[in-house]
Amino acid sequence: xxxVLVFAETRANxxxxxxxxxxxxxxxxxxxxxxxxxxxxxxxSPGIAAVAEQLGQHGADLVVVVEHAGLANFDREVVAATxxxxxxxxxxxxxxxxxxxxxxxxxxxxxxxxxxPIVTDVVEASVTGGAITVKHPAYANKVIVTLEINAPxxxxxxxxxxxxxxxxxxxVRTEMMAPAxxxxxxxxxxxxxxxxxxxxxxxxxxxxxxxxxxGLKAPENFKLAEDLAxxxxxxxxxxxxxxxxxxxxxxxxxxxxxxRQVSPQLYIAVGISGAxxxxxxxxxxxxxxxxxxxxxxxxxxxxxxxxxxxxxxVLPVLTQAVREAKAAH
Amino acid sequence: xxxxxxIKRTPDSESRFRIAASSxxxxxxxxxxxxxDFASYAVEVALQLNEKQGPxxxxxxxxxxxxxQETLRxxxxxxVDRAVQLKTDAVPxxxxxxxKALAAELKSxxxxxxxxxxxxxxxxxxxxxxATAELLGVSCVTAATKLDxxxxxxxxxxxxxxxxxxxxxxxPAVVTIDEGIARPRYPSLKGIMSAKKKPLETRxxxxxxxxxxxxxxxxxxxxxxxxxxxxxxxxxPELVRLLQxxxxxx
Numbered sequence: 001x002x003x004v005l006v007f008a009e010t011r012a013n014x015x016x017x018x019x020x021x022x023x024x025x026x027x028x029x030x031x032x033x034x035x036x037x038x039x040x041x042x043x044x045s046p047g048i049a050a051v052a053e054q055l056g057q058h059g060a061d062l063v064v065v066v067e068h069a070g071l072a073n074f075d076r077e078v079v080a081a082t083x084x085x086x087x088x089x090x091x092x093x094x095x096x097x098x099x100x101x102x103x104x105x106x107x108x109x110x111x112x113x114x115x116x117p118i119v120t121d122v123v124e125a126s127v128t129g130g131a132i133t134v135k136h137p138a139y140a141n142k143v144i145v146t147l148e149i150n151a152p153x154x155x156x157x158x159x160x161x162x163x164x165x166x167x168x169x170x171x172v173r174t175e176m177m178a179p180a181x182x183x184x185x186x187x188x189x190x191x192x193x194x195x196x197x198x199x200x201x202x203x204x205x206x207x208x209x210x211x212x213x214x215g216l217k218a219p220e221n222f223k224l225a226e227d228l229a230x231x232x233x234x235x236x237x238x239x240x241x242x243x244x245x246x247x248x249x250x251x252x253x254x255x256x257x258x259x260r261q262v263s264p265q266l267y268i269a270v271g272i273s274g275a276x277x278x279x280x281x282x283x284x285x286x287x288x289x290x291x292x293x294x295x296x297x298x299x300x301x302x303x304x305x306x307x308x309x310x311x312x313x314v315l316p317v318l319t320q321a322v323r324e325a326k327a328a329h
Numbered sequence: 330x331x332x333x334x335x336i337k338r339t340p341d342s343e344s345r346f347r348i349a350a351s352s353x354x355x356x357x358x359x360x361x362x363x364x365x366d367f368a369s370y371a372v373e374v375a376l377q378l379n380e381k382q383g384p385x386x387x388x389x390x391x392x393x394x395x396x397x398q399e400t401l402r403x404x405x406x407x408x409v410d411r412a413v414q415l416k417t418d419a420v421p422x423x424x425x426x427x428x429k430a431l432a433a434e435l436k437s438x439x440x441x442x443x444x445x446x447x448x449x450x451x452x453x454x455x456x457x458x459x460a461t462a463e464l465l466g467v468s469c470v471t472a473a474t475k476l477d478x479x480x481x482x483x484x485x486x487x488x489x490x491x492x493x494x495x496x497x498x499x500x501p502a503v504v505t506i507d508e509g510i511a512r513p514r515y516p517s518l519k520g521i522m523s524a525k526k527k528p529l530e531t532r533x534x535x536x537x538x539x540x541x542x543x544x545x546x547x548x549x550x551x552x553x554x555x556x557x558x559x560x561x562x563x564x565x566p567e568l569v570r571l572l573q574x575x576x577x578x579x
Contacts, residue, residue: 080463101489105471108456111425112463117540118425120454133544138452142346143355145452146544147422154540187468187498191484194493202491208578232579251474251509252488257342257450258366258508266578276343283552287576289568290555301555305571309561317562321569325579 002033002093002127007083008040008055008063009102011074013048017205018098018160020058025125025156025163026096027059033093033127037061038170041086041177043079045072049174056172058165063174070183073193074102077186078179080109085180087114092153093127099157100204107157118155119147123162132156140257140280160204161263161284203255206236208266211255211282213240215271215292215311219248224315225270231322238262240278256281271311274299291315330385330441330478332375334409335431335457336368337420337449338393338400352545364400367446369407369513371506374476375444376408376514382478386410390434392427392534393420406516406524415534423541424456430534431457432464440501442483447472447505455505462503470496472507 006026008019023040030036040055042048043066052063066082083106087095095110097103099121111118123144124135132149134156203209210232212225222237229235239249241256255262257280267285272278274290274297282288283302290303291311300306307314340346340360347356364372372389379385389404389412391397401412415430435443443465445458455471462469468483475486483498488507516524558567572579 101472104455105459105469108424108428108459109463109469111456112428112460115425117423118456118460119422119541120424120456136452136454137549138546139340139346139355140342140450140453141549143348144547144549145422146546147541148544149541151540188470189497190494191497192495194495195491200491204490250488252491252493266572266576287572287578288552289572295557299555300557302552303555303557304553304576305568306555306557307559307561307564307568308557309564314562314565317565318568321565322579325569325573 002030002036003091004030004036004038004094004096005083005087005090005092006038006040006096007079007103007106008042008051009098009100010042010044010048010051013044013051015051015054016100017165018100018103020165021160021163022096022098022158023055023058023060024166025158027168029094029096029125029127036093039064039090041066041083043071043082043179045069052172052174056170057167059168059170060172061170063172064177065174066177066179068179068183071179073190075183075186076102076105076109077188078181078183080106080113081181082177082179084110084113086177087153094132095153095155097155097157099159103157107155111155114153116153116155117149117151118157119149120157122156122158125156141261141283142280201234201236203236203238203253203260203262206234207264208232208235209238209262209264210235210268210270211238211240211272212243212270213272214242215273217312221312222249224312224319228268228315228319228322231319231326233326240272269299269303270315272299273297274302330379330382331439332379332385332387333390333435333438333440333443334368334371334375334387334404335390335443335445336372336400336404337365337446338362338391338397339365339449339451342366342450348546348548352547353543354546362396364403365446365449367448367506367508370508370510371444371446372404372407372409373511373513374506377511378442378478388413390415390431392417392430394418398529401529402524403516405527406520407514408520411528414529414531416531417534417536421536421539421541422452422543423539424454425460426536426539428457428460428464430536431461433535434532435461436465442478442500443503445503445505447507458503458505465503468498468500468502470498470502471505473504474507474510476504476510
């Protein structure tokens with residue numbers, strides 16, 4: 001029996017998908033040790049406690065609520081200090097965070113503060129006796145490494161999309177905790193936040209991604225990809241490096257080895273030939289659709305469903321068909 | 330400014346990888362190794378900052394076997410002044426152990442700025458830079474796509490998950506570098522010649538207790554072979570049907 005402490009990531013006091021995935025992973029780890037508890041820590045401005053019920057739905061037994069007016073925006077120094085303090089005060093076997101922007105920043109800090117080992121980008125984890133065994137994709141997802149961690153406590157950061165959110169209702173208790181560091185004392189201060197677009201789904205959160213490549217021929221044709229994404233309603237639009245290098249789309253939209261690595265439930269590649277660097281960023285998607293005019297394009301080797309054709313002709317028809325299918329529900 | 334750049338030697342990312350007979354590492358036969366891409370951006374940023382700000386020193390660090398000396402020479406051929414190898418037979422998979430070795434070395438170095446790549450291609454773990462900052466107790470900014478230093482303070486831009494942020498921080502600081510910030514220069518012939526004479530010190534890496542070890546490595550399971558379901562707009566109804574009934578995503 002071992003307890004697991006998990007950081008439940010929020011933005012604007014709303015849980016992110018990676019938070020629910022992290023709690024799901026934590027629940028499975030606690031259960032695998034013969035029924036430990038899952039304690040989820042949330043940090044935000046007053047009112048953040050309202051997310052406790054939702055965390056209970058996914059398996060949290062206790063929600064540790066860190067409320068402070070200075071935590072309206074994520075403060076990595078305060079969250080890392082508070083998570084480390086909590087980990088030290090309880091008898092935990094594992095601390096789970098997401099391998100997201102927030103988790104990437106706090107995981108190594110927490111590990112260093114506690115002097116415990118950390119493994120990031122975990123896609124599978126289990127506890128057996130004294131050791132924690134995890135799988136971690138390396139070399140741009142071309143090699144799967146199995147690692148063994150020998151320590152009484154360790155930090156794991158879980159890859160977004162690797163642990164499917166599961167429902168496991170638990171009666172959830174809450175406990176208030178003061179931040180372990182003063183938010184106004186953080187060394188690094190955010191001066192300006194530039195939102196990518198109102199209500200725009202992030203590539204790491206979206207269950208469906210429509211990604212465009214040079215086959216779209218011109219930046220204005222990305223409208224067709226956006227229309228398809230809008231027809232799904234839960235989709236984000238990504239791009240290849242060729243396209244972001246051209247300045248057709250912002251650099252932050254790039255999917256591939258040096259950009260975002262995504263594993264949505266559905267990945268629709270439009271006008272993408274499928275260079276190996278691009279495949280490295282999306283080949284773990286559950287279902288892959290490819291539309292490309294060249295039947296020999298490498299993308300068709302990984303596509304579950306391929307259509308050979310001109311994306312400029314196929315996209316509007318597909319968009320209309322998806323709209324109709326959605327309307328029929 | 331006194332700037333340290335911590336670099337890693339990694340194989341060419343376009344290689345086809347095989348697993349070694351021991352199944353605990355990749356087979357390095359025939360692989361081409363060089364300074365990691367993100368680390369090369371960090372070297373470029375360090376050189377540009379010191380060129381812009383007048384007299385300073387740029388020092389490269391690498392943890393690893395003697396093969397990293399070639400990588401450190403490469404950094405010196407780009408313009409880094411001197412280099413330090415923290416020697417170990419193999420770089421462990423325990424990122425905190427590597428951070429400890431670097432922090433032990435860097436803490437008395439008097440650096441204003443310590444740069445890393447945001448992660449290295451091989452492990453893509455992104456642990457060492459942030460953990461080193463924590464161990465040193467200095468400011469830490471990860472995945473910077475822009476970096477300016479003035480009057481003992483830094484300003485950086487980060488682009489993350491659909492949001493860009495501008496952050497300010499006091500020096501000393503650790504900053505990890507994302508791509509797009511600067512195009513790394515090619516070493517000039519003069520640079521290559523002078524790099525041979527620049528000082529390269531070797532000291533043992535103080536890794537401490539290594540608690541993360543590789544049990545095995547394997548190639549990922551293949552996806553089922555791709556399937557072309559049709560041509561042009563005529564294939565759309567079949568695609569929609571498959572997405573609904575087979576993939577169940579619509």
